[in-house]
Amino acid sequence: MTLQVKALSKAINHQQIIEDISFDWAPGEIIGLVGRNGVGKTTLFRTLTNQYVAEQGQVLIDGQSTTRHPLQQRQLFFLDGQYNFLSNYRLWEIPEFFRLVYAQFDQQRYQDLLVQFELDRNSQYRRLSKGMRALVNLILALTSNATYIILDEPFDGLDVIVRENIATMVIDEVADQQKGFLISSHDLNELDGLSDRVLLLKDSRLVQDYHLEEIRETAKKLQLVFNDKTIPAVLKEHSQLIRVSGRVLVVVITHYTPEIDQQLRALNPVLLEELPLTLEDLFRANLAHDTGYQLMK
């Protein structure tokens, strides 16, 4: 069982929003999707789910194209947080729609979760706060029992307690390897604790597909202080600058080798300390154009 995205492209008003996106996604995986604002994360989701017609490429579930075999789409759940049809319905009415589409929809669990999160079943969706709406969307995603679940900014507007509950629930859902999540979020700390893999979108394209365990084995985040004010060539060549504070440099080296280590130590730095590498560091290293060495001149 797998979902394959193959060379998916979408232009809106002659502007390329996503281009040649390809990746595989298997149940049991929690994939984070990160990228700067407006890079095309939501467009990718909407194109994946056939709301937007793709210019090129296809989505295959178990080897079958979702456009040619629409029934396969029921394995894929995506509820747009910004534009959905729920506004005029009360919470108790909503499952009537979802159980007609998702055969495994768990109505009892839906009701139980409403009670657990103290959501009034008689409330109209549009009268809920932003955070509560996000919570209802999440409850629907979990109770749909679809194999592949897309969550677009799921933690937006949720308080810390609810976030923790949701994160725990997501992890529990994938424990039996029957479900997979694709989560976009600007909360990189939250994603860091959840994701196995992270896809990085930049300039309409998928520029990185990080397996976090693997990247943590090869990448290092270092804090360095040198006697000399000039930046050593080895750093310019192999590292990405994350932060500068006086003469303290914080850098990420994605492929840290013994040779690089040797070269750095040969420079006799005043300080060479390894720091824990976070998703935020990878994000900054790849996507923050304005923190490069060129700005230090």
Place this chain on the structure above:
Amino acid sequence: MHNQLDRLIWRRHRRLFLALGALALFANVVMVIIALSSRQTAGAHQLVGASIHHWATYKGDYFTAYSYWLIFVYWLAGLLLMNQDLKDNFNQFLFTSGFSRQRVYWTKLRQSLVVLLGISIVTIAVQYSLYWLMKPHGVSFTLAWPGLLTSWISGLAVATGLFAICWFAALIIGQTGALIVTVTGFTLSLMSVGAISQPILTNRPFSLSGSQLTWLVIGVWLIAAIILFVWGAVLYQHLSLEHNGEYLMVPRLKRPVYLVFVIYVTGIFSWGDTSWMADVVTFLITVIFGYAWLWRPRIGERLHQWRARHDG
């Protein structure tokens, strides 16, 4: 599968169907009451005229065989059924639901037409019953199949045709206000088309009789409806929701729509006009108005940019 989709669409639109049914019933009941109360002062002995025995659409003073309100309900239904799903983002759900778009389109259309036919039957039954029950003492209410059947078929054909126009327009137009203006304008323009075409068809070389004209009009409405339904199905298959909120949901239709608009509107306003100067003015106004209407977001955008540059 079919059953599930039927239930989904019914679940989504049942309130709207109920409201349309209530509107049709209420309007027709009021119409009957007004007709009968106006009849009491007139003093005739027949509610229905003798022309009900002819194979032609019945038109009388007190009795309406197929109410204009029913036609209006079909018109409104076409508009709302398509526009609501777009505006309320139900299309997003339908497109991700695992039902093929073709199946969604035809199921929705079938269910809508069946419900509207049901509304017509119930409304006509209630309307005729009211005529019979409320007719004043000494006044007869005599019906005949030729006039009734022709009126029903003609009424249903016109209603279905108008439903198809609104259904199609609501499929391709992504702005509710602009949709209402466009469809209302087009519907009103059809009266001019009728006024222009009737003398052409009843005079030489066609010389159609009243009855022939009625059946020709029925045929034209039904063929137009079928063409619009099939064309709508093709467009629905390729509908991409990023255009939601734009005037045209199918951008490639912009130029054809512009061309048809200019020819159609210029033709209607210039018909029978002997002054070529007036025709040229009509043409120019249509060209400018059509361009501004269809390309107005870009015009507005450029105006905004121009202002920003000059203010800066």
